[in-house]
Amino acid sequence: MPTTGPDPENQPMRLQKFLARAGVCSRRAAEDLIVNGRIRINGNRVITLGTKVTPGTDMVQFDNIRVSLPQQKAFIYIVVNKPVGVVTSCARKHGDKIILDLVPLPDRIFPVGRLDKDSQGLVLLTNDGDLHNKLSHPSHNHEKEYKVTTVHPVKDTDLAAMAKGMILQGKKTRKARVKRISDTQFILVLKQGLNRQIRKMVGKTGNRVAVLERIRMANVTLGNLAPGAWRYLTPEEIKGLTQ
Numbered sequence: 001m002p003t004t005g006p007d008p009e010n011q012p013m014r015l016q017k018f019l020a021r022a023g024v025c026s027r028r029a030a031e032d033l034i035v036n037g038r039i040r041i042n043g044n045r046v047i048t049l050g051t052k053v054t055p056g057t058d059m060v061q062f063d064n065i066r067v068s069l070p071q072q073k074a075f076i077y078i079v080v081n082k083p084v085g086v087v088t089s090c091a092r093k094h095g096d097k098i099i100l101d102l103v104p105l106p107d108r109i110f111p112v113g114r115l116d117k118d119s120q121g122l123v124l125l126t127n128d129g130d131l132h133n134k135l136s137h138p139s140h141n142h143e144k145e146y147k148v149t150t151v152h153p154v155k156d157t158d159l160a161a162m163a164k165g166m167i168l169q170g171k172k173t174r175k176a177r178v179k180r181i182s183d184t185q186f187i188l189v190l191k192q193g194l195n196r197q198i199r200k201m202v203g204k205t206g207n208r209v210a211v212l213e214r215i216r217m218a219n220v221t222l223g224n225l226a227p228g229a230w231r232y233l234t235p236e237e238i239k240g241l242t243q
Contacts, residue, residue, distance in 0.1 A: 011055075012054045013053065013055070015039065015049075016049070027129060035049065042058055055069045056069075077126050077238050077241070079225065079231060080122075084118060088111050102229075113135065119212040122214045128242075142191070144218075145214070145215050146213065147181070147185065147212075148209060149210045149211035152207050154180075155205070156180075174192050176188055219240035
């Protein structure tokens, strides 16, 4: 269920942080809104990143609609089992089904990180901008665990290469943990999330991914959650993420 956070302090904060705490979007998405001229402060359009706003004093508008911090923030933390074909985004393009279609809540929430359209499994959704920023930044080293099924049998040398790190687009990936399940299945634990990283790593071995499923993110596991289903995080899971 939603959990209640402390009252926000009436102190200046960066506009990106304000928009995230107001539940408009993530901090990264807020940067795009700002530079695209969709945010106004006290009636004036703002396009400079790093601009500060004082909650309760300054009037902030998104697409000419006023947004503000609630006096008492009800944070929501949800885990979804995303099926293949669903886009992990808040914005709909080309008629695609998006992750928010699976969670019929009136609250504005947004996904933490990405899981590509062709992959399935665990996605976190929240309106806690600070937690989103924490989990999205690679410096926090939170783990993401995947179950990978390949088209062809995977060699021990290929698993070792992925564990050691591979060069992708001129950069070496971080070391990973790898555990074989069968000839064509293995578990891969990463502490980074480059664009289509696992598919590219498997591709470098001359193989292809048949099924890619994220089964854990930090301390939250997918468990037996059915494809397309969702649930609120437990207090223990929230504590593990926010500490």
